[in-house]
Amino acid sequence: MIHIPDFAHATTVQVLFCFLAFITVITAFLTIFSRNPIHSAIYLVICFFSIAGHYLLLNAQFLAIVHIIVYSGAIMILFLFTIMLMNLNERHQVHRPRITRLGAIVSFCLIVIVLITIFINSKPIVGDYDSTGEDFQSIKVLGKILLNEYMVPFEFASILLLVAMIGTVLLSKKEKLNK
Amino acid sequence: MNVSTILIILLIGAFATYFSGDKLAPKVALLFSLAALGCSIVLLANYNAGENISVINAWITQPKISFALNGDGLGLAMVLLTAALNPVIIFSSFGNEYKNAKGFYALILFMAFAMTGTFLAADGLLYYIFWELALIPIYFIALIWGNGDLEERKKAVVKFFIYTLAGSLFMLVAFIYLSQKANGSFLIEDLYKVELSACEQLWIFLAFFLAYAIKIPIIPFHTWQANVYQKAPTVGTMLLSGIMLKMGLYSVIRWQLPIAPLAAKEYMNIFIALGISGVIYGSIVALRQKDVKKLLAYSSLAHVGLIAAASYTLTLDGLRGAVLQMIAHGFVVVGLFYAAEIIFRRYETRNISEMGGIRSQSPKFASMFLILVLASVALPGTFNFVGEFTVLYSLSQINIWFAVLGGSTIILGAYYMLKMFQNVMLGETNPKTFADVSVNEGISLVVIIGVLLFFGFYPKPITDLITPSLETILNVINKN
Amino acid sequence: MGNILNQIGIENYIFLCVVLFCIGIFGVLYRRNAIIVFMSIEIMLNAVNLLFVAFSTYHQDAQGQVFVFFSMAVAAAEVAVGLAILVSIFRNLGSISIDNLKNLKG
């Protein structure tokens, strides 16, 4: 069953979690429902920050920082630039036929129901979580893992990024008319 | 020296031919095909001396696929057939001019390579690869160098390609299922050992059957045959009818029967009946064909029907007769198609009604053609008789009516072949001149006739070669 | 240091992530604006990432975090290329409504 936190005796962490979760969900909703893409982007940034908060809460500092740098720093800036480049605003709001909305709502409900049902049906997860106390997620450890065990994928990630960069440049280059 | 040598020779030959240029290509191809023949004879000698000429190398570990070639008597006999027919076929094409000859001859050698591989492969997946590989060259040969209207030809050839490919896919599924049962191994010995329930065997059997029935072809899966034979260049037709059909028949003996013996025993009568109905049907349809090549195609249908029926008897005689008849039919059908080609070179037609009266102008050609016709109707003294007698004998051991109905081929076969011979060769002298066979043409025909007559009286070498491996296969069939 | 999940409970994270993921799906389906669709996809990605990290803590194993790291790299590349495509679409069609992208019609 969904465990509803007992607000009367909530610890700081619990309160923090609820708060962050609330922000995450709300901003995600707002991202989708904002008519102006710029607003959407701003909400998304907030959403990402709250997720970074979750990461911190889970003591994954490295990821939290990377997340902020990559998502809020790089990706969202990219989004904003694009939106501005295209000069999109509410005028560009396209007409949505009713059937599309209906379909979206139906499938949304459906997937929520399905996932929740699965969630409810699945075996309850033990309340006690083991903690070996061993350090497994400090930057030091992660760095070792990343550069030993995951050396090759790591290098490939760099190649991927390089290729993506080249691809992006090629794609967005303005082609001359008639070749 | 082991059996992979011959494959290497043929493959190198294919490339060398391609790079030797249009002028030299025919000669290079002939040279390599003769080298392959020589190699196969050396292999035969080694085999008879008791050497092990098989190859087995690990190829892919997971799943366990090996590069395994099995040099036993049966495989060797079929390789010899291929290796012997190949130079004859290449040599027979010397009278024709082909555009882009280097590609043409390279494809012939490549096809020989794939077919030889099929006959030798002792690993299910390797066998399947060779099996499909053989299809590609003939597709191009028939499509690019064929005759008749391009659209019609394309239709016939594409139908053939897709039809056979689709049939083979079922075989692939069967192989994958079998290898699951055999702990991931595709090796033929492991596949032989797989224990299957009767129901599984039936499905496996049917999957194989579809692939082989289309390739052989057994009625009612034969509709590609006559059209492709007609449209393909004669060299392609020879390759198809002389060797490629035998791939299907050989595979029945090598793969289908030992892997699914229970199903083979259970439904023996049905499959024999199917083969025999092919005999009668093919013979009857052949009676009224206007095109020489189509007539020969239907006669081929009749003959392979009989061979297939014999294979399904699951007796030593049946298998032996089937193999003998395969080899004999391979030679005779190549000879007959070549004769048709010789007429085409002079008259530019394949229509029987436009021929006639050739015998009085070219007695030599007429005699050779007659010998081939007689061999095809299994006159005693020709190799075909040895095969056909053994085949019919084996059928009579199952049920005498099979022999009676299958034996109708000696009546109907004589009817359509002699009718064809009469309409093509005999009658009032043809107003169009017909030059007698040239030296080149003569050599090919004499070689074929020589083989047919020699083994007609002394088939013992071939029988001795194939019998031990057929006995091994029979032991596998009868293991339970 | 104890496990943070003792205080929050993994099921809360799962629940949060499911909701977030569904919001992403809903956005993809509901909006026609390709950029917003893109953002929704990012939300979905992040939902999954968050779950990875939560389970990484749950199992006391760094592998999950490493995976998140890679998925971020991929996301970065994806966004870069995707936005470049969007730009060139906008340049050609003058619109980024996904309803206009019907060239895949069979």
Added chain:
Amino acid sequence: MEMDTNLALVLVLTPFLGFLINVFLGKSLGKTVSGIIGTVAVAISFIVTLVLFNQISSTGKAIQVTLFEWIQISNLKIDLGFLLDQLSVLWLLFVTGIGSLIHLYSISYMHDDENMHKFFSYLNLFVFFMITLVIGSNLLVLFIGWEGVGLCSYLLIGFWHKNQDYNDAAKKAFIMNRIGDLGLLIGMFILGYTFKTLDYSELKQTILTIHYEPQIVWNISIAALCLFIGACGKSAQIPLYTWLPDAMAGPTPVSALIHAATMVTAGIFMVTRLNFVFDLATDVQTVIAIIGAITSLVAATIGLVQTDIKKVLAYSTVSQLGLMFLALGFGAYEVAVFHVITHAFFKACLFLGSGSVIHGLHGEQDMRKMGGLRKAMPITFWTMMISSLAISGVPFFSGFFSKDEILMTAFHHSIPLYVIGSIASIMTAFYMFRLMFLTFFKEFRGTEEQKHHLHESGSLITIPLIILAILAAFGGLISLPGHSWLNEYLAPLFTKVAGEEHHLGATEYSLMGVAVLGGLLGILIAYIKYFKQDNVPESDENITGLSKVLYNKYYVDEAYDALFVAPVNFLSKFFRDYIETGLSALVFGFGKVANEIAIQGKRLQSGSIGLYLFVFVLGMCAIISYIFLAQ
């Protein structure tokens, strides 16, 4: 033993060598030389046969020669080997003997043909195959010869291959023979299956020692029946006789050698060879007797009205073969063999004589355009006269003895068959003398041109005629009633006591008298009708009533066409036009269905990303719920 092998090989291979020389060198050697080579090759075989005959009749032992193993079949081993015993050597004697004479005759007869070397090569090949047939040590070697002589018959009937009618006749002969061959093969299969051997001597051993169960007896009966079908094909018995009259399209020496004296008797040879099989199948023997009798009668009636001189002789041959089968049916093998031999003499002589006539008339075969040739061709006339007397059963000529023995045997077994045989004999006498009167007596009815050129044939033609006429006259001496050299000679072959030696009692003498009277009656009718009354058969259009039916051979050919050939042709057309097209359309149908599905499926790909996503999510829901909720 070495000596015997060599002799046998010389016997077989000399004609084959002659064939090879004539095929490859014949054209350059010239006509006469190639003719001589062909003749000498056969003559050498004849000499070897004489040596062998001498050896065998003195020692009484059969010679068995095995060359090498030929075909391997799991439970029977088939060798290429020869068996020279009393029967085969006897057969060889007249095959090579008459063969040599006919070769000699052909040198002159075929001299005007441009392809004479081919003719001789085919004749030599025929002799080779015939010898193989006769001396084979097992059924399969016999089958080589059996099919080989069929091939040579095909080649020789269609020798003048520019004429498509002749080619049709040749093809018909080959195919009809093949029907019989299938029977023979099936018979072999059953024998092989039952007794695990096809070798004559082993077969005989096994059959004589085996324990008879109903199944085995049944198998033997079926095998015998199948073998008899084979014999029917080769020896032109009902229902497979129609090829033989058509086979007269070939040159006349061919008709004499193949279609009268040797090849057509192969069926009788085979039955005699396998007498131990047929003895056990009494039902089949009855069938053989009945078919033989009916054939002899039917062929004789058709022979009554034919106008082509060779056709008359052809039907006469069929009729005589029928009589031989009548004897075989009663188990009187030696009687049948006796008739085979005498028939070979007089029928070969008759055919060669008719050939001489045709040669003299430059190819004219219609008896209505002959007549009065007695003066121009005395030797031909007299030799043919002797042979006609022999075939008609006039006392003390060879045919009298042999035919009388057959009828006597028939009388002892079955009166109705005896009556049928006797009627056939009377008819034989009638149509033979009809032939003689129409050809040699009265005035010449041909053109002036022909009349001017009438002359007796050369010595190469007349010498064989004379020799054969002498044999036809005195050949009966080898088996005189009561004291038969032939029966003694053949005795080792038969399991039963050789024939039932007829005591020459009152019955026998009266039977003989009846037969003689019958023969004379036939001659008398012919004399009255064609000599006294000077009748000449009417031209084709004017023939009516029963004789029209007879003249058209009971319309059997037409019936076969309608019953067998036409349906097969119809089926062929039907299969080609409908079934083939249908099957092809079916295969293309698969492609069409796939295409149609693709066309319909194309519409689903609307290109609307929204729709795709919607479907995608639904699908994902379905999959997730299946995985997690369906357990």
